[in-house]
Amino acid sequence: MNSRQVECTLAVAKTLNFNRAANELYISQPTLSHHIQSLEAEVGFKIFDRSNRKVALTSVGQQFCNALQSLNADLQTTIERCQNYARQYSDTIRISIFTRTALLELPEVMFAFRQQHPEVFIDPIFDNSEHRLENFLAGQSDIIFSRGDELQDISGVEAHLLYDSRLKLVLRADDPLAEQELITPADLQGRTLLVGGGSPQPLRDLQQKLKIDLNLSTINSHDHSTTLTYVAAGEAVCLSPDLYEDDDPTFVWKDFAADVNLPCCLFTHDNCSPLVTSFVRLLCQAYQA
Numbered sequence: 001m002n003s004r005q006v007e008c009t010l011a012v013a014k015t016l017n018f019n020r021a022a023n024e025l026y027i028s029q030p031t032l033s034h035h036i037q038s039l040e041a042e043v044g045f046k047i048f049d050r051s052n053r054k055v056a057l058t059s060v061g062q063q064f065c066n067a068l069q070s071l072n073a074d075l076q077t078t079i080e081r082c083q084n085y086a087r088q089y090s091d092t093i094r095i096s097i098f099t100r101t102a103l104l105e106l107p108e109v110m111f112a113f114r115q116q117h118p119e120v121f122i123d124p125i126f127d128n129s130e131h132r133l134e135n136f137l138a139g140q141s142d143i144i145f146s147r148g149d150e151l152q153d154i155s156g157v158e159a160h161l162l163y164d165s166r167l168k169l170v171l172r173a174d175d176p177l178a179e180q181e182l183i184t185p186a187d188l189q190g191r192t193l194l195v196g197g198g199s200p201q202p203l204r205d206l207q208q209k210l211k212i213d214l215n216l217s218t219i220n221s222h223d224h225s226t227t228l229t230y231v232a233a234g235e236a237v238c239l240s241p242d243l244y245e246d247d248d249p250t251f252v253w254k255d256f257a258a259d260v261n262l263p264c265c266l267f268t269h270d271n272c273s274p275l276v277t278s279f280v281r282l283l284c285q286a287y288q289a
Contacts, residue, residue, distance in 0.1 A: 001042060006068055008035040009047060013065040014053045089121035093279055095266075096141035098128040099224075102147055102243040105286040113279055120275055136267070142276045147200055148263030156270050160280050163287045164243040164261040167203065168253040170231055177237075178252040184271065185257065189214055192236035198222040201241060202260050 011021035012032070033203040040047055044162045047061035056063060097103055125141055133151065136144040145152075149166075151157050169183045177187055188210060195207040195218045211218055219236050221227040227238050230248050241262050245253045268278050 001105075004236040005035045005039040005042075006072060008032050009039060010065060010068060010072065012036060012048060012055065013057060013061075013262075018055060024279070028106060043127075045261065074285060088118045091176050091273075091275060092121040092123055093143065093276055094123045094125055095279075096125045096127050096132060096136055096143040096144040098132060100126070101246045103283075105283065109279075109283050109286050112208070112284055117275065117278075122279070132230045139269070142268065142272060143280060144267050144278045146267060148265045149200070151265075151267050158270055159266050160268065160284055162169060162264050162266055165243040165264050166240050167204060167206070167256050167260050169244065169256045170228070170238045170240050171252050171254050172231060172234055173250060173253065175237070175252070180254065185210055185214065186214060186236070191227050192217040192219060194219050194221045194227045194230055194236045197223055197227045197238070199238040200241070200262055202262065203241070204256055206260055207239065 007025065008021070008027075011025055014017060014191070015021045015165070018029050018032055022032040022074070025032065036047065040101065041191075043064070045060050045064075048057050049056045049058050049061075056084060064130060095106075096113070113120070127133075127141075128137060135141065137154065137157075138227065145162070146161060148161065150161065152159065169177070169188075171178050177183060178189070193207065193210060193216045195204070195211070199207065207218075210216055216251055219230060221230060224240070224244060228251070230236050231238055239258075240253075241252060243264060244263075266283060268276055
């Protein structure tokens with residue numbers, strides 16, 4: 001399978017029209033058909049159903065094209081990153097983050113590091129997939145930002161404490177509780193609390209305790225974006241680590257009286273380069289100053 005076959009297949013999958021796809025790719029329709037037929041022969045199944053002069057994806061063709069689209073996007077991202085690296089740098093440091101707000105000091109540290117090492121390219125990788133830790137362990141990044149408990153028992157990995165993330169209550173900006181400086185568990189009486197959402201275990205334990213002690217109604221949420229949507233809609237409030245806090249005026253993030261701190265760390269591979277060590281040290285200094 002070559003890149004031209006992939007390009008032709010994805011073009012037809014998008015247009016469901018061989019002539020239109022050929023025009024978009026600036027090739028002849030017979031050439032396009034040849035590329036797709038050769039790919040179908042190679043993979044051993046029909047990607048398109050061409051009966052009755054109409055084009056449709058077969059069931060397996062739909063799955064195949066979905067996978068091709070994802071692979072093609074990953075390939076393009078990799079090419080662009082490598083182009084950045086190849087143009088003017090002799091080395092690169094890849095740092096994996098799951099949300100920009102977790103490392104708000106990162107741009108300033110990148111700038112400072114660049115003054116010392118103009119030959120090194122810092123490549124932030126925003127990865128909030130369920131495989132982000134596995135990707136780091138497989139060597140796809142040099143540094144990963146994560147909670148301290150997530151990689152603490154993994155051999156070959158070194159932890160560098162960055163800061164402790166505190167819990168905050170997230171409310172609509174017009175919520176009456178937004179006027180208070182500190183929210184206590186008692187203030188949640190009669191409220192609906194969002195739970196789940198990928199919460200770390202200490203937060204899950206607190207959610208369960210509040211639910212039982214205060215007889216709170218709860219709504220299950222499977223991720224942070226869904227949680228914020230419920231809060232914005234006035235359906236509920238949520239407790240969240242402040243590492244997610246941003247400047248969206250829809251919400252206020254208020255200190256919550258709970259003895260729960262979540263250590264947040266940078267993790268590196270044991271055999272990391274001196275440049276990676278130097279960059280990590282600079283980031284830690286920025287947060288511990």
